[in-house]
Amino acid sequence: MLSGYPRGDGRKGIRNVVAVAYLVECARHVAREIVAQFKPLFGDADFDVANAHHAAPEVHLIGFPGCYPNRYAEKMMERIATHPNVGAVLFVSLGCESMDKHYLADVVRASGRPVDVLTIQERGGTCSTIQQGVEWIHHVRELLREQPTVPMRLDELITGAICGGSNGTSRIAANRAVDRALVMLIAEGAACVFDRTAACEYEIKSCEARPELADAIIHCLAKATRYSRTVGRGGFAVGNAGGGLMMQEKKSLDACANSDALPDVGIVKPGDILLTGGLYLLECGAGRRATFGLPKISDNAEIRELIACGCHGILSTTGRAPVVGSAISPVITVCAHPTMFRNLCGDMDVDAGHVLEGCSTLDQIGRGLFSLTVAVANGTRSKSEMLEHREFITSCNSFEPIGPACLPASAHDEMLHKKSLGLMAA
Template structure:
């Protein structure tokens, strides 16, 4: 990618461009989301999306003319779940989404009428197709194809507007970690986070199950004493959750990659957060009300229940996106190749050997630090620069390869308490009630 000028703290924030949304946010992509509302509708939704799948070298939703890409998301469950409904609401009204087609079987519990109302109120084109009412598989697919074509035509008429860097939300996650992750890619992302936050952006880090042992380090960085106590409680909840499951967030692949203990992995994961003050805690679907650094609590509240999953990378990416993340910084040592629907994923590779083996999937070679070919500060600046380029429309490697991974399962969460949010924004996160 081309070299981007990095501003000094005294220079004005670099400008981006985005698609304006009625809630005041702006999107860096303009996606048509096709969302199935139960597993029984998954095939029909997938077939609709397949008709619009682009070749790997085509990317038409950046600068210039072209049609919006079509992405598949969905919820497989048949029984109601407030978390899943809130997630679906936030995802389908995400600033990167320009239009939404819901695909329903007809007898599932997800409240499709509520979802349609929420999307319509946001000013986006929206439709719901109920397979039981549209004549079955073939006819519903045809209805869906026709609707998506019309939606893309409408989106092609939209124009971008100026977008400030302090309107950007960036998330980070690590996957396939090894012994190099905590000393190259993760701290490089932390440096990029500090620069983004200095420019006013909101940045989200998570994986509380991989932050066990770091809670008092985070407490010392909390913007307010009461927030520090909430951070400690948040990590304690994660430790209990994993204890009940019978294992921590430490996989065989981590050990094969040179990590020796959960504590070592935790310190590496913690490095992604950088050095900025932590200004708040949010839960999946909560939109950060201000700029700054936020901890995303992804571990369910209450006791683990049947159907609640262990934490997985793709589920956490979806949760970051549901919090409004325009782009995801994904660090990997072993070489995860996943991307995501809706928001682009930037891969920061920790291990130089992995990068050389999987260069077609990786955006940034942080392993150069180990080989003395770059400093941590230089790679941190590169991560920052690439984040801006992708936010301006450049395609990340996972986008180019057509990755659109997505997972949404059952969980339960209580709303965050007032101590978790900056005082000026404690009424700023709207509650999405389950229906």
């Protein structure tokens, strides 16, 4: 049994973060300086995991740099500002950006969270706005520190999985270890959502028993392929080749190992809240066509999209060992390359390379990863959290809404209920 922070929509969080969100690049400096005034939780030598839920809440910086309207970016901000791991939000506005700060504040307020908006042009400029932001957060942190926790079951946990920085070891060790951890989580009723690259559409379809969902998977992955060809690049990067992968299809097969042992039960778009337990595919490809100004997103942006779907934490597999984490939700990094893990052991959480060296089995690594996921959900800090990695990126994008074929049949009625609560895109 876990301990969680209850939210107004019935969900529960495993963290109680104060989010400071700038709504345009011109407000980033002020927002960043507000956050900088608070000593990170992980700098405390006396930090006690057993009392983590009663410690002063962390303060995280998030935001959107654009000075132009984009519904996708606004939806991302709305979903993350009301994420289960967020306890309060301070929006920092310049005053003339396109992001609708009053709408966002109303959404957060309606969720029962403390919220405030600081408009730099109306608050006396940089220094005055920073001071007012710091004072507000001091007050809110004391309120959140006293917030009681409630029991939280594993079937209320949502876990994201991403395969980033792949090399030849990813499919052999890291992704298959995550497979086993996901099997155990889903057996407990939990929901898991993962991203997957294109070029393996028909391998995926052959694993899916429901024809309508299999066709929907092919459709969304084909869109991602067309988009990548139009913009001139896909999910295959220079680092993948340097790690021993020679083609997009090989990288995709590596990513597909994240779901080899499980049937797909649904597809979600960024910002759609998962309806029931089971495994979900996150469609990361953009909408109908590539548009100027909508770039191919990075692994950090895909992690943010997983978080926008309500993921409490992220399992990130890699053979190239990126030293990153995320704001809002903890990232657990599973490294498949033994030498890379030893070089960067201070940044990596799980050494799946033990499988390649014959020191452990995939089942043993999977069980350990399952236990670590539960421990992190209950207050233990991942390596990226301890190192204060809080990467966050939001860009413009556009997505078509999902259709009923993308949902498990048992979730159709729940979909209507969730839409009525505003938890899922119409």
